[in-house]
Amino acid sequence: MKFSFRSAPSALIFVVIAAVLAPLAAQGQFLHPKVSDKEKTLRNVVILPAKVDIVRTGMKGPEGMAAESEALSARVEKAVADVLASQKRIITLSGPAMSSDGGAQAKYTVADIQAKFDDLLPKVMKKRSDVKKGRFTMGDEVLNLNLDKSADAIIFIRGGGQKLTSGKKTFNVLVGGTPAYLSLQIAIVDARSGDVLLYTDPAFAGDPTTAVDRLRKALEKGFKKLPGN
Amino acid sequence: MRRSSFPLSSLTAALCVCIAFTTIPPVAVGQKKTAPVEATPPPVRDEFKFEKVDLELREQVELLDRRFERDGMVLEDAATSAYLTRIGQTLIPKQPVIDNVTPKELVIENVTWKFRVLRDPQPNAFALPNGSIYISSGLLALMDNESQLAAVLAHEMTHVMRRHQYVQNRSNRKKYLTMNVMAAVGAYAPGGIAGAVISIATTIAPFVVMATMYGYSRDLEREADHRAIDMMISAEYPPEEEIGVLKLLSKDIEGEQISLFYNDHPALDERIKYWISDLGTRAVEITPQMELNREKTRYFQQMEPLMRHNVELAINAARFRSAVYFAQRLVEFHPESSENVFLAAEAYRTLGPRTNELSAVPLSNGAKKDLAKKREKQTPDEEERDLLATPQGQQNWRDHQQQAESYYLKALTLNDPVPTAHRGLGMLYEKLGRNSEALAQYEKYVELAPSAFDRERIQKRIETLRRT
Numbered sequence: 001m002k003f004s005f006r007s008a009p010s011a012l013i014f015v016v017i018a019a020v021l022a023p024l025a026a027q028g029q030f031l032h033p034k035v036s037d038k039e040k041t042l043r044n045v046v047i048l049p050a051k052v053d054i055v056r057t058g059m060k061g062p063e064g065m066a067a068e069s070e071a072l073s074a075r076v077e078k079a080v081a082d083v084l085a086s087q088k089r090i091i092t093l094s095g096p097a098m099s100s101d102g103g104a105q106a107k108y109t110v111a112d113i114q115a116k117f118d119d120l121l122p123k124v125m126k127k128r129s130d131v132k133k134g135r136f137t138m139g140d141e142v143l144n145l146n147l148d149k150s151a152d153a154i155i156f157i158r159g160g161g162q163k164l165t166s167g168k169k170t171f172n173v174l175v176g177g178t179p180a181y182l183s184l185q186i187a188i189v190d191a192r193s194g195d196v197l198l199y200t201d202p203a204f205a206g207d208p209t210t211a212v213d214r215l216r217k218a219l220e221k222g223f224k225k226l227p228g229n
Numbered sequence: 230m231r232r233s234s235f236p237l238s239s240l241t242a243a244l245c246v247c248i249a250f251t252t253i254p255p256v257a258v259g260q261k262k263t264a265p266v267e268a269t270p271p272p273v274r275d276e277f278k279f280e281k282v283d284l285e286l287r288e289q290v291e292l293l294d295r296r297f298e299r300d301g302m303v304l305e306d307a308a309t310s311a312y313l314t315r316i317g318q319t320l321i322p323k324q325p326v327i328d329n330v331t332p333k334e335l336v337i338e339n340v341t342w343k344f345r346v347l348r349d350p351q352p353n354a355f356a357l358p359n360g361s362i363y364i365s366s367g368l369l370a371l372m373d374n375e376s377q378l379a380a381v382l383a384h385e386m387t388h389v390m391r392r393h394q395y396v397q398n399r400s401n402r403k404k405y406l407t408m409n410v411m412a413a414v415g416a417y418a419p420g421g422i423a424g425a426v427i428s429i430a431t432t433i434a435p436f437v438v439m440a441t442m443y444g445y446s447r448d449l450e451r452e453a454d455h456r457a458i459d460m461m462i463s464a465e466y467p468p469e470e471e472i473g474v475l476k477l478l479s480k481d482i483e484g485e486q487i488s489l490f491y492n493d494h495p496a497l498d499e500r501i502k503y504w505i506s507d508l509g510t511r512a513v514e515i516t517p518q519m520e521l522n523r524e525k526t527r528y529f530q531q532m533e534p535l536m537r538h539n540v541e542l543a544i545n546a547a548r549f550r551s552a553v554y555f556a557q558r559l560v561e562f563h564p565e566s567s568e569n570v571f572l573a574a575e576a577y578r579t580l581g582p583r584t585n586e587l588s589a590v591p592l593s594n595g596a597k598k599d600l601a602k603k604r605e606k607q608t609p610d611e612e613e614r615d616l617l618a619t620p621q622g623q624q625n626w627r628d629h630q631q632q633a634e635s636y637y638l639k640a641l642t643l644n645d646p647v648p649t650a651h652r653g654l655g656m657l658y659e660k661l662g663r664n665s666e667a668l669a670q671y672e673k674y675v676e677l678a679p680s681a682f683d684r685e686r687i688q689k690r691i692e693t694l695r696r697t
Contacts, residue, residue, distance in 0.1 A: 049300075060402040063285070066292035104305040105682055108348065111301025112545050119547065123608055136608070143686035192689065 029200040029225045030131035034190075038227055040197065044091050044150045045084065045188065048114060050077045050157035052184065054208050058165035065163070068209055076157055076184065076215065083219045088228035096145045109144050116141065117156045121185060124199055131199045138194035151191045159184040161208040182208035182215065186222065198226055277392045279339065283358075286398055287339055290357040297347070297363070304346035304366060309535050313344035313382070316375065317362065319464040320383050322390075340389055344382065346535065350543035350551055352478060356385035358394035366539040370555050371477050374528045376461070376470035376519075383457035383464075384471075391456070393449045400446070454500065458507055465518040469508055475501050482551045484587040484600050529562045533569075540572045544579050547609045552576040553585060567643040571650045574636030577629045578657050581613050582622035633657055648677035652687060659690070668694040 034040040050073040055062035081092035096110050116138055124136050142154060161182035164172065172179065183203040187196050202222035204214040297303050304310075321342065322335050340360035347353075352368035362385045364378075372378055388394060445453075454471070461468045479497050521527070529536070536559055543552035556573040563569050587600075607615075616622030634657060640650040655670035671691045675684060 051300075064289040064292075066289050066296065070292075070296075107301040107305070109682060111348065112542075114300070116545065120608065122605060126606060137610075140686050140689065143689060144683045146682065146685055 028128060029198065029222060030128050031225055032131060032134050032195055032197040034134070034195070035197045035227065036132070036225075040152070040190070041227070041229065042088075042090050042152045042188070042197070043229060044093050044148070045153045045155050046093050046095050046145075046147050046151045046191070047077050047080060047155040047157065048095060048110065049073070050080075050159070051114075052076050052157065052159035052161070052182075054161045054163060054182070056165060057162045057168055057178075059167045059171060062162070065209075068163075072182075072208060073157075075212075076159065079212075079215050079219055080155060080157065080186065083216065083223060087220060087223060088226055090229065093148045093151055096147060109146075113138070113142060113145060114156070117187070117189075118158075120196075121156075121158060121187070124187065124196060125185065125201075128199055128201075131196055134195060136196040136199075138189055138196070140192070140194055142189060142191060142194045145191075147191055153191050153197060154189045156187045156189065157184065158186075163207050163209055179205050180207045181205045182211070182218075184218070184222075188226075198223075277395065279395075280399075282399065282402065283395045286395065287359055290359050290361070293357065294343070294359070294361050297345075302348055304348050304535065304538070306346070306535065309346055309532075310344065312531055313346065313362075313364070313378075314342075316379050317342055317344045317382050317386065320379060320386060320460045322460065322463070335390075337390060342386075348538070348542055350539055350546050350548050354381050354385055356388045356394070358389060358392070360389050362386060362389070366535055366542060367551070368478075369532060370536045370539040370558075371480070372528070372532075373473065373477070373525050374470065374523050375531075376466040376522045377474045377477070378528070379461055379464065379466040379522070380457060380468070380471035380474050383460040383466075384453045386460070387453040387456040388445065388449070391449070391452060393445050393453065397445050397449065450500075451503065454504060455507060458504075458511070462511075462513055465516050466522050467515065467519045468511075468513060469504075470523065472501055472504050475504070482554055482587075483548055484597050526562075533559070533563065533566075537568060537572055540576060544575060549576065549580040549583055550585065550587065553580055565643055567640045567646045567650070570636050570643060571640040571647045571653065574633045574640060574650065575653055577633035577636065578653060578660075580625075580629050582616035582619075582626040582629075583612075584621075584625055630657060630661065648674050648681070651677065652683070655687070655690070659694070664694050664697060 032040075035042070052073040053069045054065050054072060056065050057063075084090040084092065096106065120136060120138060124131065127135075130136065145154070147154070159182060162178065162180055164180045168177070171177065181203065183201065185201050186199070188198040189195065190197055200222040202218035204211065204218045206214050208215075337360075339358075342360045342362070344362050344364070346369065347363045347365045349365040350367040350370075352365060352371050354362070354364040354368055356362045362382060364381060364385075368381065369378065372381075457471060458468045461471070475497050536555060540552050540556045540559070543549070543555060553573075553576040556569070556576040559566070559569040560573045603612075617626060634654070637650045637654045637657065640646060651670045651674035655667045655674060658664070658667035658670060668691060671687050671694070674681075675687055675691065678684070681687075
């Protein structure tokens, strides 16, 4: 086949777009056999504090958006709870005490479980399909969270994204580059055994601080396979 | 009309430039050779004028401070905080005595000193430009005396006083280097609390990662080392103890390929050399206070609770060899402490079939890379399962379970025995299939510690064992 110079720019544009959107397109959902076989039903869940961090990328590199990241984390937690309630009739219970009322030990326990999940997450992300084999577990240490007795599962939320400055947007239009996006990693973990019951990684292109509808749609899609009540 | 098209060669060239630009290893920043620093710089960069970019950075790091605290990454222990603050305050340079007026501490614009312990078993330390100095529990547990701690604090405080973070941030923005940080951190960030710290810092204040993970520029690091000597001498800490810290940092208990934070400043060997050379030019008179500040016992007495907490953190972070190392130091220091002996037992039990030390000889870079790749893929349980399939792994497990059992039993015979030793024995026996003994130990634990935070977990194990 003869290569046409005329088609080079469009081929390049296709390759660039495909490369940029690849992480977004790779999203999927993976269920533990206990969930897919309906051996385990989720009725009540607890969402641990989400850690979603975004940056503002400009022509001089990324800048932190600490306050916006905190607000977005809270918004993602709420959106997950809303989607689970409306689509799957799963109730979100209040989480473990992280305030000073619970004392340092309560805070440390949550921090240590979150750290344990941060250890496990890269392994899950490396071979997401192994969730279907029931390979990943956090162990019975999750019981140390002392959650409500009716809690069936714990939800861990991580994520990252970027918002572009107007200068960077213009630059991207002219030269190309990663667009504004939000990419989430959500795992539902058995509240008693610590087994990873579901892993999903919804993502969307767009300003993560304002795209409320896109967030909701991405989450609905992310939990599509999860059996409801 | 003929449509315009890009020549293929231009496109290829453009792509090559893009790839080259995004793959420059950040470590190259630290290797830049520049002119030597001034001989005795003033303690504070007086000429520094705050710009909008600096104030924005300050605002972000204030949020970073709050986030570390909120997320349970900071140790909330009043005694340790007071101890660190006391040492930090001693190191702060004083204004000169004029007309017999008591010298006051230097007041630095936009700096409020805070000395905090990060609940992180990985040895590291870093400073934020607002005056927050973080030192990990892993580094504190590694040290032998207060002077070594003072050396680290003095070094980090110099970064703040000389406004190194702001200088570095401005420089990074000009060089666009921070653009590479995200990719680099994505590739190398470890898990656990260290990983969380890096991940938060990356997004909130990328410069922190640039500066602390990859080091400031070589000159700024050298300046911090140089100033630290002056600060230590004036606060009556023997300055050569910094060399001791550097030597401790070169211990690679876990065989980690990527050096982080404090231990990645100019190559440790090089730092040791110029410290020795810097010290050689000064005649430091050793005072009785300096001798006192070098005492190991005094430091260990102060740090014992933190060192215990660090063993638990190391086990939680699957840093089992470090846990054994730190627990053994505790047992050597205070062998009659039931808690210390219990922690040694926990460390050996969780070490399982792994070797106590990675290898008799230091690992090559290639071997460390392989190890890092393996860690990325395997969970600790899978690693154990694979090792138990080998004769060496089985032998290690036999040795370690015996060691653990003897420590647990010893912990129960000492004064004020910790009830957790029963829990540990229960877990050990359960793993060995000695279910009735495990059940008895768990029941004893629940009876002795009815309000323990992990009661529910143990209760569930009891129920499971009763059913079998």
